[in-house]
Amino acid sequence: MKELIVGRGLRKSFGAFEAVRGIDLTVPAGQVLGFLGPNGAGKSTTMRMLTGFLEPTAGTVHLDGIALADDPIAAKRTFGYLPEGAPAYGDMRVEEFLLFVARTRGYDAAEARRRVDAAIDRLHLGPYRKQLVETLSKGYKRRTGLAQAILHDPPILILDEPTDGLDPNQKHEVRELIRRLGGERAVVLSTHILEEVEAVCTRAVIINEGRIVFDGTPGELDSKAPGSVTRNRMDHVFRMLTTSDVREPAGARGGSR
Amino acid sequence: MSAPARIGPVFRREFGAYFASPLAGIFLVIFLFMSGIFTFQLGGFYERGQADLRPFFTGQPWLYLFLVPALSMRLWAEDRRTGTIELLLTLPVSVRDLVVAKFLAAWAFACAALALTVPLWITVAWLGNPDHGAILVGYLACALLSGTFLALGAFLSAFTKNQVIAFVLCGVAGFLLLVTGFPIVLDFVSGWLPRIAVEAISSMSALTHFEGMMRGVLDLRDVLYFVSLTVAFLFLNGIVVEWKKAE
Ligand SMILES: Nc1ncnc2c1ncn2[C@@H]1O[C@H](COP(=O)(O)OP(=O)(O)OP(=O)(O)O)[C@@H](O)[C@H]1O
Numbered sequence: 001m002k003e004l005i006v007g008r009g010l011r012k013s014f015g016a017f018e019a020v021r022g023i024d025l026t027v028p029a030g031q032v033l034g035f036l037g038p039n040g041a042g043k044s045t046t047m048r049m050l051t052g053f054l055e056p057t058a059g060t061v062h063l064d065g066i067a068l069a070d071d072p073i074a075a076k077r078t079f080g081y082l083p084e085g086a087p088a089y090g091d092m093r094v095e096e097f098l099l100f101v102a103r104t105r106g107y108d109a110a111e112a113r114r115r116v117d118a119a120i121d122r123l124h125l126g127p128y129r130k131q132l133v134e135t136l137s138k139g140y141k142r143r144t145g146l147a148q149a150i151l152h153d154p155p156i157l158i159l160d161e162p163t164d165g166l167d168p169n170q171k172h173e174v175r176e177l178i179r180r181l182g183g184e185r186a187v188v189l190s191t192h193i194l195e196e197v198e199a200v201c202t203r204a205v206i207i208n209e210g211r212i213v214f215d216g217t218p219g220e221l222d223s224k225a226p227g228s229v230t231r232n233r234m235d236h237v238f239r240m241l242t243t244s245d246v247r248e249p250a251g252a253r254g255g256s257r
Numbered sequence: 258m259s260a261p262a263r264i265g266p267v268f269r270r271e272f273g274a275y276f277a278s279p280l281a282g283i284f285l286v287i288f289l290f291m292s293g294i295f296t297f298q299l300g301g302f303y304e305r306g307q308a309d310l311r312p313f314f315t316g317q318p319w320l321y322l323f324l325v326p327a328l329s330m331r332l333w334a335e336d337r338r339t340g341t342i343e344l345l346l347t348l349p350v351s352v353r354d355l356v357v358a359k360f361l362a363a364w365a366f367a368c369a370a371l372a373l374t375v376p377l378w379i380t381v382a383w384l385g386n387p388d389h390g391a392i393l394v395g396y397l398a399c400a401l402l403s404g405t406f407l408a409l410g411a412f413l414s415a416f417t418k419n420q421v422i423a424f425v426l427c428g429v430a431g432f433l434l435l436v437t438g439f440p441i442v443l444d445f446v447s448g449w450l451p452r453i454a455v456e457a458i459s460s461m462s463a464l465t466h467f468e469g470m471m472r473g474v475l476d477l478r479d480v481l482y483f484v485s486l487t488v489a490f491l492f493l494n495g496i497v498v499e500w501k502k503a504e
């Protein structure tokens with residue numbers, strides 16, 4: 001299997017605080033990786049390094065074989081990215097915003113139009129195409145962000161909380177979409193919903209305080225829970241892995257750099 | 258990809274953004290109204306009995322002090338506040354192209370506003386017999402000065418998420434860039450600085466270079482001054498974008 005995302009030894013410090021403390025992540029084509037961890041664990045920071053928004057303090061990123069540090073423009077063509085909170089230009093209409101992204105990606109007017117129409121169809125944004133982004137509900141804003149990420153049919157998708165703020169119907173639809181997109185792509189999605197991992201992911205990675213504490217299939221995650229636990233077994237494992245009593249003392253935060 | 262293809266979409270989005278808010282309208286009304294006041298009232302147009310655009314050009318730098326920051330303040334501060342900077346910087350475009358596209362969009366707007374003052378030119382041509390070549394050089398000076406101010410403002414806008422702060426920073430910095438050529442300032446420093454230092458300060462001033470051109474003298478050194486300062490600010494702009502983007 002072709003390794004589409006290769007992150008090696010990724011670290012990121014903000015001043016004295018080290019948010020990401022050595023993460024290795026290799027995602028082959030066909031894998032949908034659920035990226036889990038408590039608030040502030042470093043999920044978004046890691047994704048920002050994978051997409052080249054943040055330069056790692058240490059470590060390297062290769063996307064579809066291209067070194068991000070050597071040829072950032074070519075590397076950025078290989079993925080679609082939904083940043084946390086799905087930022088978009090509020091003063092533009094949905095269609096106008098998507099056309100802007102498509103044209104910025106280098107498509108000519110006709111091709112951009114074709115791709116935007118396809119993405120709008122795929123995310124059922126049709127009735128909203130003429131609406132100002134700032135007046136969209138949270139769910140439709142997120143869909144617009146997803147549409148923007150899949151416009152160019154990239155081999156890699158990096159989605160930071162793609163189902164955050166969606167109602168159960170929309171959550172279901174977006175999960176279906178991600179499953180369908182999965183296919184030959186490498187997908188990394190972060191989420192706080194453990195059932196989501198079970199529903200769409202083929203691999204689960206849990207990070208805590210900037211380090212990977214679990215890496216395996218959703219089934220393996222489930223099986224780590226003691227037999228006595230019958231309900232919300234994955235939640236139990238998540239708590240086990242990320243709220244141990246042997247925590248680092250507060251003073252050690254960032255002390256390694 | 259060719260430069261227009263790389264820069265075009267961001268340029269069009271940024272140019273269009275001025276019209277998405279009442280800003281464009283308010284800006285144009287104030288600019289044209291104030292330019293008219295300078296030309297016909299403050300400049301003593303009727304008293305001087307001379308039909309030219311000297312008073313109009315004299316007023317332009319001072320108008321730019323608060324109108325240019327209104328155009329430049331949003332260029333980066335807004336993207337940083339709303340998070341769209343993360344979208345822009347993960348698209349396959351270089352920071353350099355983004356800096357150039359945003360600057361050109363703001364400058365195109367400023368130049369369009371300037372073009373709307375041409376009726377003033379037509380009026381003085383109709384009232385008298387002005388030196389049209391000199392007026393053309395004056396307009397070039399205005400375009401260059403507004404470009405330099407905009408590049409300065411874009412650079413300062415990248416430091417903050419707050420557009421009001423970006424506005425004030427640009428106004429203050431623009432003021433400093435102008436007043437270093439002001440007679441009061443030069444007289445003041447000439448009391449205790451050697452002559453050569455005074456001349457250096459004066460030659461750093463945008464006002465000194467602007468006034469030369471405003472009188473209709475096309476000196477390549479003046480043009481070079483504005484162009485190199487603009488390029489320098491845009492270069493710094495790119496550095497600050499990279500440096501501050503994630504904060
Ligand atoms: N620009 C920054 N400057 C300083 N600290 C930062 C910056 N960005 C992130 N951090 C810190 O890094 C840590 C990791 O943040 P990150 O956003 O990656 O967490 P996360 O796992 O995505 O959390 P969440 O689930 O809440 O989205 C946090 O402690 C955060 O405060």
Ligand SMILES: [Mg+2]
Pocket residue numbers: 043044045084160
């Ligand atoms: Mg996050």
